[in-house]
Amino acid sequence: MNCETAQGLIPLLAADELDSAQAAALRAHLESCSMCRREYDEVVELTAALSAADDEGLRDSERRRMQETAIASLADPNPVDMGGRRATRPMPVWLRVAAAIAIFFLGFGANAWLNRTNGPELVAPPQAQPAYSSPLLARSDAARLRLSARGFQLIARGQAALEER
């Protein structure tokens, strides 16, 4: 192994991240090369400084409190199935607001569309309109037509009865 290769691998040996074959080859080089050996010693010192703990870790009481707080945060009014997933999840606030906005605009749009279909552009041109202008008149006219039809039916039946006699 030459020095260039060794220099590339030294940080990984110091970090204990080389496989055994590479580590053995590098160690053999370090035995014979004082410059690489010095570099290795410095990197090992650096990794030791990085790994040194600041002070004591978590105390038992702190760990217990963490467990209690985390478990308490599990409390949820929604049922939890045995697969560990909530059967139903509360709808997030942003989703509720989005849904309300969507419903509002849907209603607004539907109203505008309905108004558009009844608007002047879809109304039949004046010449196609019947002579009467009032819907009330139109309704009575239709009733008159129905009555006339009924009258014609009665007349036809009367004529048929007379012919039978």
Place this chain on the structure above:
Amino acid sequence: MDKLNPNAPLVAAAVADHSDGVFRLIRRIVGDRDTALDLTQDVFVMITERFDALRDPEQLKAYLFRSAFNRALNHRRDRARREGKTEDIKASTYSDGPSRPDEIVETMESRRGVRDAVDRLAEKQREAISLKFYAGLTSREIARVMRIAEGSVKVHLARGLRNLKTILAETAERGEL
């Protein structure tokens, strides 16, 4: 509500198994013990929303440490912003640094000096170094946390250590001036 939540034992086990590592990682990044305690608690409260992660030990560990690293880093950034980036200034000038080159070792032993030097690494290198030496994860575990190949983790570790050494040497030299 007297009935125990079926996920409670999983949460308790997650805290028992990983709280020390998560706390150590956060503590080394943020420095302050009380803040580290709060952030560690936040990480374990967040995990209660991730039932899928709770059931897969590898996924759980990766999720916890990713979350811990990001939270700690965000906290440091927010604090630096609030304090007018005084931390960055300290890291780059290091006016009270060592006065002789042979005091590089002392700089390495100074936790603050090493932490500041780690902050000046490129993002991926800093993450790999923090997870390796602050949290004690293996390169395979770091690969899961960082969502990259294990080989890439080793590259970031090697480059990170080399650059860290250069930064500390430069810091020592600046202290000479």
